[in-house]
């Protein structure tokens with residue numbers, strides 16, 4: 001099902017408050033990215049993001065958010081209707097924008113699910129999460145006027161100033177099992193990844209192993225991924241980091257609810 005309803009373009013970053021969570025999609029598929037790629041999973045995609053990556057693969061949670069409000073019990077009921085799934089991916093948008101995401105994660109833990117949260121790492125919340133999949137956004141994600149999907153660059157400065165929050169990142173790394181998953185657009189991203197990892201190692205007590213660092217090719221269609229994946233695989237070999245596919249794109253291209 002996707003549950004969705006339109007909201008006005010350009011509204012506040014957090015959609016108008018109602019009971020529960022603003023849900024853009026809720027569906028059953030295979031985890032496409034990261035160390036659990038291939039695992040059957042229910043995806044709960046919240047709407048709203050505090051960043052605006054030009055390449056966002058969930059445009060209708062960030063640039064033009066659409067959603068319907070669901071209460072936490074209704075979300076859990078819907079998750080449980082997919083009886084083969086033992087794994088739930090809470091994603092967005094930025095799911096940790098919403099306080100109610102903590103309650104959802106507590107309910108999912110109580111129901112026995114393994115949970116992954118897909119986050120940009122800018123907001124720390126205390127919640128029961130089995131795997132924090134942190135995707136810090138690099139300078140190459142910034143929606144300059146040339147890259148902005150709306151063509152005006154109005155989010156460029158705010159995105160650039162907000163995309164790395166060291167206090168939140170270090171707190172998340174110290175509190176959770178994690179993977180650091182970088183969207184790589186090209187070789188030019190590598191010095192920034194190296195510098196950020198170095199800073200995180202020096203400013204936190206977290207043990208960041210090379211295989212905790214995942215390089216993922218940028219691209220939301222099979223055609224785009226084909227252009228970047230060969231280079232990103234070579235970069236993973238060169239730097240000793242892990243390559244992650246976008247399995248759902250390989251399998252289903254850019255179809256919704258995959």
Ligand code: SF4
Pocket residue numbers: 049050051052053055056057058061062092093094120137
């Ligand atoms: S942080 Fe994620 S959801 Fe937000 S704009 Fe970037 S890619 Fe989209």
